[in-house]
Amino acid sequence: MFSCIGYAAESPKDALAPFTFERRDPGVDDIEIKIQYCGVCHSDLHTVRDEWGGTMYPCVPGHEIIGTVTRVGSAVTSFKAGDTAGVGCMVDSCRECESCRKGLEQYCKPGFVGTYNGPDKHIEGGATYGGYSSHVVVDKHFVLHIPKNLDLAGVAPLLCAGITTYSPLKHWKVGPGQKVGIVGLGGLGHMGVKIAHAMGAKVTLFTTSPGKSDDARKLGADEVVISKDAAAMAAQGETFDFILDTVAADHDINAYLGLLKPDCTLVQVGAPEKPLAVNVFSVIWRRRNFAGSLIGGIAETQEMLDFCAKHNITADIEMIKMDEIETAYTRMLKSDVKYRFVIDMASLA
Template sequence: MKKYLEEANKNVSISSKGWAVDSKDSKFKAYSFTRHPLGAKDILIEILYAGICHSDIHNARSEWAPGIYPMVPGHEIAGRVIAVGKDVKKFKVGDYAGVGCMVNSCGECEPCKQSNEQFCENGVVFTYNSVDRFHDDIVTYGGYSDNIVVSEDFAITVPKEADIQKVAPLLCAGITTYSPLKFSKIKKGDKVAVAGFGGLGLMAVKYALKLGAEVSVFARNKNKEKEALELGVKALYDSPDPKKIKDRFDLILSTIPTKYDLTPYLELLKVGGELAIVGLPPSADHVGVELSTLVFKANKKVYGSLIGGIKETQEMLDYSVANNIYPEIELITADKIDMAYENLTNGKAKFRYVIDMKKSI
C-alpha cells in the first residue's frame, strides 16, 4: 500500500496487481498493470471484495462482442478509500466506497443530466473492457485487482455499518434488479414473477418481497425450491407453462442469461402487465418474439433495463443496508475464478461468488 500512496502523492500512474485473461479461451492468471494518476476529483480505493457477475463471463469469453485483452473483469467492487484528490468532497481516507459498472460519462447530455449516466449519448465508460476517452484512451481494468482509481462522482458511499463482504454484488446485481422494480412502480399486493434464480434473481426476489409484492419464481429446475419458499416466495416453477400456471402477473422480471423462449412469459402477464429484461444471453443465442405474438397478446409491455444511474445506485445501496437486503455469497480466492465461471455457466453455483482480494494478491 505504501507504494500506491507514494505514486498517488507524486501524481504518477498507480501500480496495480490483478487477475486477467489473455483471450476468450484462456484461463485467469496474475497480471500487473497501471491505473491512471490520481486526479483532483479522484479517489484511490483499496479493493477488499470483488463480485463475479455473469456478464463478466460473457465479456471474458467475447460472447457479446470481441473483448479487449488482456482483460481484468469485475464491476462489483467494495473497498476502502486510501487516498483522495485535492478537490474531493464526498469521501475521506478510511471511508468504505463501492464501484459499479461504469466509471465515467460526459455529464452534459440529457441522460447524464437526469442521473441516467448509463445511457450517456456520448458514450459511457465502463469499469472494464472499455476505452477511457477521459484518460488518453487507456483501456479500463476492473475489480479483480488490488486497487482502483475513480472519480468521486462515480463512486458509491458505503455506510460504515454495511456488511462489507456482501456489498460488492449490490453494485450490479442489486441495482440491475432494483431499478426495473422501481420503474414498474411495484407496490404491495402486486404479483411479480422472477425468471432465473441465480445472483440477479435472488436480489429481485428480495426487493420485490420487501416492496410487498406476491412473488413467484421460474427456474431451470427445482434445486433451489426450498430456499425460495423459505424467503417467502409463493411458488417456484421449473417451466413457464401457461396451461398449468393459473397466476397472471403484473411484472415478470427476466434475469435469464442463456437462450430461452419469451412467448410463454408474455402469455403469463396480465393485460397491462410488463416484462422487464435484464439478463442478456450470448449474442449468438438470438432471443426474440414474433410480431404476431405481440399483436394477439396485446396491451402488454416489454422493456429492457440497464443497471441504474449513480443517484439510483446510491439509493439502492442505502435501501439495501437499511433493510438488511444482501446477496447470498460464497467467498473465494482469485485462484478459484475459473472454477466459479464453470459453476455459473453450468448452473452449479448456489448464488453469488465474491473474491476476497486481500487473500488473493
C-alpha cells in the same frame, strides 16, 4: 502513476493469471480505493472470452467493487481516507447528454465508460482495468457510499445484480398489492426475489429446477412455479402485474408474456446469446408491454444501497480466493453457485 497487481486475460483463450500494471495517481476529483471484495459477474466471463466482441487485451475484469479509500483528490469532500466505498459498472460518462443530465448515466448517448474494457481517457489508446486488482482510481461522481450495517462481501454483487433488478422494479412502480413474477433464480433472480418482496409485492418465482423451491421461499417468494409444468403455467394465465425475466439462456418468452394482465409489462434483464422470438399476438392481444432495462444511474444505485440497508438485504454469496477464479467460471457456466461468487481480494497478495 503507481504499481498495482491484478488478474488478467491476455487473449480469449488464456486463463486469468497474475498481472502487474500501473494506475494513475488520484487527480483533483479522484478517489483511490484499496479493494477488499470484488463480485464475479457473468459479464466478466463473456468479456474475457470475447463472446460479445470488442474485448481489449490484456483484460482485467470486475465491476462489483468494495474497498477502503486510501487517497482523495483536493476537490473531493464526499469521501476521506479510511471510508468504505463502492464502484459499480461505470466509471465515467459524457455528463452532458439528456440521459446524463437526468441521472441516467447508464443510457449516456455517446456511451458510458465501463469499469473495465472501456476507453481510458487518461491513457492514450488504453482500456480501463476493473476490480480483479489491488486498487482502483475513480472519479468521485461514480463512487458510492456503502451502508455500515451490511456485510461488505455481500454488498459487492448489489453494485451490478442488485441495481439491475432494483431499477426496473422501481421504474415500473412495483409495490404492495401487486403480483410479481421473477423468472430464474440465479445471481440476478435471487436479488429480484429479495427486492420485490421487500417492496411489498406478492412474489412468484418461475424456475425449471424443482430443487430451488425451498431456497426461493427462504429468499422471499410466496409461490414457486415449475415452468416446465404446462398445467402449472396455464393456471397463472393473465394474473401478473409485472414480470422480471433474468434468464440469460434461450427460452420461450411468449410463455411468460401470456401470464400478464392487460396493459402490464415484462422486463428483460437477462441477455441470452440468441434473440428472443416474440410472437406479436402475445403483446397485441392484451396490449401488453415487452421492455428491457440496463443497471441504473449513480443516484439510483445509491438509492438501491440505502433501500437494501433499510431492509437488511445483501446477496447470497460464496467467497473464493483470487487464484480460484477459473474454477468459479467453470461452476458459473453450470449454474453451480448460490448465488454469486465474491473474490476476497486479500488473497491476491
